[in-house]
Amino acid sequence: MIKCKLCFYPLSSLDSYFCYDCLTRLPYITTHCESCGLPTNTQLDMCGHCQKQPFAFDHAFSPFEYKPPIQALIHQFKANQLANLKPLQAWLFSAYYHHFRHRKITGLIAIPSSRRSMIRRGHAPAQTLAQLLSQRTHIPVLPNVLSKRWLVPNQKQQTKRSRQTAHQFKFHIERLHAENQLPHRQRNSNQDHRILLIDDVMTTGGSANEAAKHLKAAGVHQVDLLTIARTPMNH
Ligand SMILES: [Zn+2]
Numbered sequence: 001m002i003k004c005k006l007c008f009y010p011l012s013s014l015d016s017y018f019c020y021d022c023l024t025r026l027p028y029i030t031t032h033c034e035s036c037g038l039p040t041n042t043q044l045d046m047c048g049h050c051q052k053q054p055f056a057f058d059h060a061f062s063p064f065e066y067k068p069p070i071q072a073l074i075h076q077f078k079a080n081q082l083a084n085l086k087p088l089q090a091w092l093f094s095a096y097y098h099h100f101r102h103r104k105i106t107g108l109i110a111i112p113s114s115r116r117s118m119i120r121r122g123h124a125p126a127q128t129l130a131q132l133l134s135q136r137t138h139i140p141v142l143p144n145v146l147s148k149r150w151l152v153p154n155q156k157q158q159t160k161r162s163r164q165t166a167h168q169f170k171f172h173i174e175r176l177h178a179e180n181q182l183p184h185r186q187r188n189s190n191q192d193h194r195i196l197l198i199d200d201v202m203t204t205g206g207s208a209n210e211a212a213k214h215l216k217a218a219g220v221h222q223v224d225l226l227t228i229a230r231t232p233m234n235h
């Protein structure tokens with residue numbers, strides 16, 4: 001028996017993943033900030049937040065707001081309990097096609113998870129998403145470029161609270177320019193990379209911002225971000 005991936009209602013068609021009711025409830029983002037993807041009432045080139053304090057990445061987009069029923073689906077996916085990844089792949093590809101195709105992306109990079117969460121979940125969700133998109137676009141996933149390293153906080157300079165809330169990890173750029181990362185003709189310098197960062201959910205955008213800062217410092221001139229969903233929270 002085929003069931004709706006979201007509410008488990010029995011489906012009659014073998015081709016569909018969701019029941020009619022769930023499909024009509026999907027929280028698509030229709031109007032948004034062109035720069036950071038924040039859902040807005042009207043289509044904007046740049047929201048107030050981007051005007052005040054722009055992110056280090058150039059262009060971000062998410063097809064959905066992080067709301068039910070997408071929220072439940074992402075939870076299942078992150079816990080590695082989603083048997084069929086086809087809907088996620090279709091959404092990623094559609095978002096790529098409509099928002100990033102003209103950006104001439106040369107490589108996909110997943111926002112790294114911590115080792116501990118990878119062991120707990122049995123996979124790195126962002127890496128899985130990057131691979132799903134790569135299968136459809138044939139854009140390579142660049143492995144081992146970004147890694148998350150724990151920072152040893154300077155105890156004297158930080159209060160207990162700031163130690164807990166400050167970024168406790170730092171991204172490291174490794175092997176961006178390694179031999180096997182790009183086809184030969186594109187192998188000139190980091191500047192020739194046009195990177196699309198991939199993550200499951202954008203909340204504050206902090207992790208992607210850090211990653212983009214590091215990539216830009218390494219000379220990459222275009223860094224974009226694609227996530228399945230984003231919280232309406234401001235940055
Ligand atoms: Zn349903």
Ligand SMILES: [Zn+2]
Nearest residue numbers: 033036047050
């Ligand atoms: Zn914005």
